[in-house]
Amino acid sequence: MSKFIPAIGRLIDEFARLPGVGKKSAQRLAFYIVNMEQSQAVAFAEAILDVKRKVRYCDRCFNITDQDICEICQDVKRDQQIICVVETPRDVIAIENTKEYHGYYHVLHGAISPMEGIGPNDVKIRELIIRLQGDETKELIIATNPTIEGEATAMYISKLLKGTDIKVTRLAHGIPVGGDLEYADEITLAKAIEGRRLL
Amino acid sequence: MSKFIPAIGRLIDEFARLPGVGKKSAQRLAFYIVNMEQSQAVAFAEAILDVKRKVRYCDRCFNITDQDICEICQDVKRDQQIICVVETPRDVIAIENTKEYHGYYHVLHGAISPMEGIGPNDVKIRELIIRLQGDETKELIIATNPTIEGEATAMYISKLLKGTDIKVTRLAHGIPVGGDLEYADEITLAKAIEGRRLL
Numbered sequence: 001m002s003k004f005i006p007a008i009g010r011l012i013d014e015f016a017r018l019p020g021v022g023k024k025s026a027q028r029l030a031f032y033i034v035n036m037e038q039s040q041a042v043a044f045a046e047a048i049l050d051v052k053r054k055v056r057y058c059d060r061c062f063n064i065t066d067q068d069i070c071e072i073c074q075d076v077k078r079d080q081q082i083i084c085v086v087e088t089p090r091d092v093i094a095i096e097n098t099k100e101y102h103g104y105y106h107v108l109h110g111a112i113s114p115m116e117g118i119g120p121n122d123v124k125i126r127e128l129i130i131r132l133q134g135d136e137t138k139e140l141i142i143a144t145n146p147t148i149e150g151e152a153t154a155m156y157i158s159k160l161l162k163g164t165d166i167k168v169t170r171l172a173h174g175i176p177v178g179g180d181l182e183y184a185d186e187i188t189l190a191k192a193i194e195g196r197r198l199l
Numbered sequence: 200m201s202k203f204i205p206a207i208g209r210l211i212d213e214f215a216r217l218p219g220v221g222k223k224s225a226q227r228l229a230f231y232i233v234n235m236e237q238s239q240a241v242a243f244a245e246a247i248l249d250v251k252r253k254v255r256y257c258d259r260c261f262n263i264t265d266q267d268i269c270e271i272c273q274d275v276k277r278d279q280q281i282i283c284v285v286e287t288p289r290d291v292i293a294i295e296n297t298k299e300y301h302g303y304y305h306v307l308h309g310a311i312s313p314m315e316g317i318g319p320n321d322v323k324i325r326e327l328i329i330r331l332q333g334d335e336t337k338e339l340i341i342a343t344n345p346t347i348e349g350e351a352t353a354m355y356i357s358k359l360l361k362g363t364d365i366k367v368t369r370l371a372h373g374i375p376v377g378g379d380l381e382y383a384d385e386i387t388l389a390k391a392i393e394g395r396r397l398l
Contacts, residue, residue, distance in 0.1 A: 007265060011249070014243045020227065041247055044213045048247075
C-alpha cells in the first residue's frame, strides 16, 4: 500500500512545513488530529483561519494587532520619548514580559541581510524614519538580535540618525542571569568584561 | 496590554493542546501562521478538516482508511494465516516500513490499562475474537508495546485464545540494532540474554 492515505499524507506535509517540526513529529501530530474530536479539529482549523482574518499590522509601529493601531500605540500613558526597535512581534512580547520598558515600539519585520538579499527597503526602516520626523522621540533603543544581521541593521539605523537629536542605544551584552561563566561563549564573555560596571 | 490579541491567544492554545508542543513552541507556531501566506494557511486548515472528513477505521482491522476496507485488508496477495495485533495505526506503518511482514493487521486502538480505567471492552479485542472465528488465521503476532499495559493486553488475548488452534506469538525483546550494550537498560539486557540465539 502507499504509505499514508492521501488526506493524512497532505496533513503531515502541512505540519512538516512548520518551523521546528520534523517528519516524525509531523506524523505524530497528524495522527493526533485523526483521533481528535470532530469539534476540536474544527476549532483548530477555525483558529488558523481566524488569525489570518483578524490579525494585521499596526499602522504606526507594525506590531501585530486586530485594530488599525495596536493597544501599545493607543496607550497614551507610555513614555512618548522612547521607541524600541525590534525585529519581530514576538520580541515585543518578550520585552513587554519584563515589565521594565514603558515606551513604544517599532517592528522591523526582519533584519538587513545581504546574504539573503534582504536590504533596508525590505524591512520597515523607511517607515521608522518617516515616523521619527513627526514625533518627539528622544531615544531609540535598537533591540535587534545580537546576530550579524541584527548588528548590521542596528549600525545602519544608527548611521541614518547621525546628526539628529535622537540618542541611539543598543541592549547590553553580557552573561545571562543565572548563567554559568564557564559556559558563556568567548564573545559574550568579552562583551561582559568590556561592559563591566562598578559595584 | 493583554499579552496576546485574542485570535492569536486562541491559536496558541490550540497548538499547545497538541502532543509534544509546549507553550513556547505553540507561540512560535502561531506567529508563523500569522506570517504565512493566506493561501497556505487556508491549505493547512483545509488539510485538518479534510482528514476528519475522509479518514475512518477499516471495518475489518480498524486501521485508518479512506474506504470501507483498508488497502492492506483488500490485498489478497498477503498471507491469510497471520494477523499482527498492534495498539495504533502508527504501529502498522512502522511494521510496514520494515517490509518484512506480509500478513494482515488488527488495530486495538489502545491497550488494557486498569490504572486509566481502560478495560478489554474499551479496545478492539472483542472485534478481534469475532474476526478470528470466521477466518483461517493460524498465527497471531501480538505486537503491543513492551509496556505494562501492552504486556497485560498481550497476556489477556493469549488467555482468550488458549485451547484454540491459533498460535499466539510476541515480538522478540533484545538490544536494538546499532545500540550500545552499555546503554541498554537492565530489563532489556536480561531479555536479550534470555532470548540469546545460536550463531
